[in-house]
Amino acid sequence: MCGMTAEAAIGRRERKKQATRESLIEAAFGLFTDKGFEATTVEEIADAVDVSSRTFFRYFASKEDVVLTFQEEQQVMFLELFRARPAEEPVVTALKRAAIEVARACEEGVAGFDSQRFTCLQQLMETSPAVMASSLQHQQQKQQLVAEAVAERMGVDPATDLRPHVVSAFANCGIRVASDCWQQGRLNGFGTFSEAIEQAFSLLEEGVNYPAAVTR
Amino acid sequence: MCGMTAEAAIGRRERKKQATRESLIEAAFGLFTDKGFEATTVEEIADAVDVSSRTFFRYFASKEDVVLTFQEEQQVMFLELFRARPAEEPVVTALKRAAIEVARACEEGVAGFDSQRFTCLQQLMETSPAVMASSLQHQQQKQQLVAEAVAERMGVDPATDLRPHVVSAFANCGIRVASDCWQQGRLNGFGTFSEAIEQAFSLLEEGVNYPAAVTR
DNA sequence: CGACACATGTCACAACATGACACTTTAAGC
DNA sequence: GCTTAAAGTGTCATGTTGTGACATGTGTCG
Numbered sequence: 001m002c003g004m005t006a007e008a009a010i011g012r013r014e015r016k017k018q019a020t021r022e023s024l025i026e027a028a029f030g031l032f033t034d035k036g037f038e039a040t041t042v043e044e045i046a047d048a049v050d051v052s053s054r055t056f057f058r059y060f061a062s063k064e065d066v067v068l069t070f071q072e073e074q075q076v077m078f079l080e081l082f083r084a085r086p087a088e089e090p091v092v093t094a095l096k097r098a099a100i101e102v103a104r105a106c107e108e109g110v111a112g113f114d115s116q117r118f119t120c121l122q123q124l125m126e127t128s129p130a131v132m133a134s135s136l137q138h139q140q141q142k143q144q145l146v147a148e149a150v151a152e153r154m155g156v157d158p159a160t161d162l163r164p165h166v167v168s169a170f171a172n173c174g175i176r177v178a179s180d181c182w183q184q185g186r187l188n189g190f191g192t193f194s195e196a197i198e199q200a201f202s203l204l205e206e207g208v209n210y211p212a213a214v215t216r
Numbered sequence: 217m218c219g220m221t222a223e224a225a226i227g228r229r230e231r232k233k234q235a236t237r238e239s240l241i242e243a244a245f246g247l248f249t250d251k252g253f254e255a256t257t258v259e260e261i262a263d264a265v266d267v268s269s270r271t272f273f274r275y276f277a278s279k280e281d282v283v284l285t286f287q288e289e290q291q292v293m294f295l296e297l298f299r300a301r302p303a304e305e306p307v308v309t310a311l312k313r314a315a316i317e318v319a320r321a322c323e324e325g326v327a328g329f330d331s332q333r334f335t336c337l338q339q340l341m342e343t344s345p346a347v348m349a350s351s352l353q354h355q356q357q358k359q360q361l362v363a364e365a366v367a368e369r370m371g372v373d374p375a376t377d378l379r380p381h382v383v384s385a386f387a388n389c390g391i392r393v394a395s396d397c398w399q400q401g402r403l404n405g406f407g408t409f410s411e412a413i414e415q416a417f418s419l420l421e422e423g424v425n426y427p428a429a430v431t432r
Numbered sequence: 433c434g435a436c437a438c439a440t441g442t443c444a445c446a447a448c449a450t451g452a453c454a455c456t457t458t459a460a461g462c
Numbered sequence: 463g464c465t466t467a468a469a470g471t472g473t474c475a476t477g478t479t480g481t482g483a484c485a486t487g488t489g490t491c492g
Contacts, residue, residue, distance in 0.1 A: 012488095013439075017438095053479090054443095054481090093425060129353060133352065165393050166390065170389055173382075173386055196378075204424065208308060209308035210383070229457080229469070258449090271472075274470075
């Protein structure tokens with residue numbers, strides 16, 4: 001540990017790769033913010049970083065893929081936090097706490113979590129159907145991992161028990177709904193994203209099978 | 217009502233349009249089933265019906281759009297059935313019953329609901345990410361309508377209350393999870409799609425905030 | 433230094449999607 | 463019935479996404 005950072009430990013080639021990758025993301029987010037998602041072409045992004053379009057597709061499978069980078073990081077963090085929750089906590093409560101922590105990180109912009117990009121991603125999803133679609137799909141795909149973690153915590157077999165899948169799907173939904181409603185300025189009074197998440201998951205904790213006449 | 221069907225009441229032009237549209241769907245599903253979604257080109261579909269590719273895009277906004285036709289119908293039926301549920305039923309219960317009815321219709325192939333196409337759609341979603349993505353997006357989009365119906369039933373304002381949105385999102389999830397797990401042959405013993413739906417929604421009715429040790 | 437692996441550029445190409453314009457069929461008015 | 467407007471379709475051109483093949487440089491390691 002002679003003061004070498006992890007960055008310096010790896011070779012120049014790897015460093016360059018990371019650099020162009022990061023540059024591409026940076027350029028992409030910039031252009032998307034300025035001109036919108038569909039209006040900016042892959043060629044423009046590549047040109048901005050001075051690489052060929054072909055190279056862009058060696059880093060990202062599609063134009064959508066660039067913006068999902070961020071979501072991927074969120075997902076990883078979420079899963080880690082969830083696994084770290086104390087075992088005594090009921091499942092949904094643990095999921096809620098984990099989700100809130102991620103939301104906070106996004107808001108405050110902790111360690112690599114750029115809050116500006118977070119906002120940008122939210123807006124892109126609203127304005128661009130393509131981004132929305134791939135975001136949903138990505139989340140859906142990652143949901144499988146959450147289901148496994150949930151099953152482990154519950155001590156049941158995810159291959160035969162429906163419950164962990166249902167729970168993880170609902171967690172997904174909670175986050176999505178909170179995000180949507182927060183974006184649209186719903187939630188009378190509540191401002192932050194994490195508060196929206198809190199609210200959505202609390203409903204799930206309490207149960208949602210409301211009778212026809214709702215008074216509370 | 218001199219024996220004229222609704223079909224004959226409209227003009228020849230409209231009839232032809234419906235015919236080509238239906239033919240396109242038919243041809244598309246056939247080719248998708250045979251060769252898979254990505255492997256069949258729009259041109260092939262168009263050729264099969266003897267129209268130009270350009271015409272295809274006058275009927276459907278995209279290749280994905282063809283397969284979503286069916287999902288759209290399901291959605292419409294679901295909303296109708298939900299609205300028709302007795303007011304005394306708790307919300308989630310009503311959603312469950314409606315979902316089960318739709319599932320039954322798909323299985324049995326009632327009135328325009330071809331059970332073969334239903335199966336095909338399910339498989340396409342599993343095998344083709346593009347289909348999955350657009351399906352998710354379509355469902356997400358239609359969820360707004362369900363939220364409004366839920367809000368109406370609950371007697372609350374969807375613009376300021378988070379609950380109807382959460383509930384409709386969860387309903388969506390329930391259907392999705394049931395579909396996925398049913399496809400993958402999970403659900404020890406339970407065979408039909410409607411039974412899977414039943415199971416998923418029942419969990420939601422009962423509440424899902426399970427403690428760490430699950431015994432039941 | 434020299435051999436090798438890897439990243440990138442260039443070229444070619446297929447498929448999706450859309451705009452513009454011309455042509456035919458259908459519907460509607462007199 | 464004839465005319466005229468509207469709607470559907472075909473053809474052509476074009477832009478963008480995404481991928482395969484091959485050549486060329488640049489980094490890595492012995």
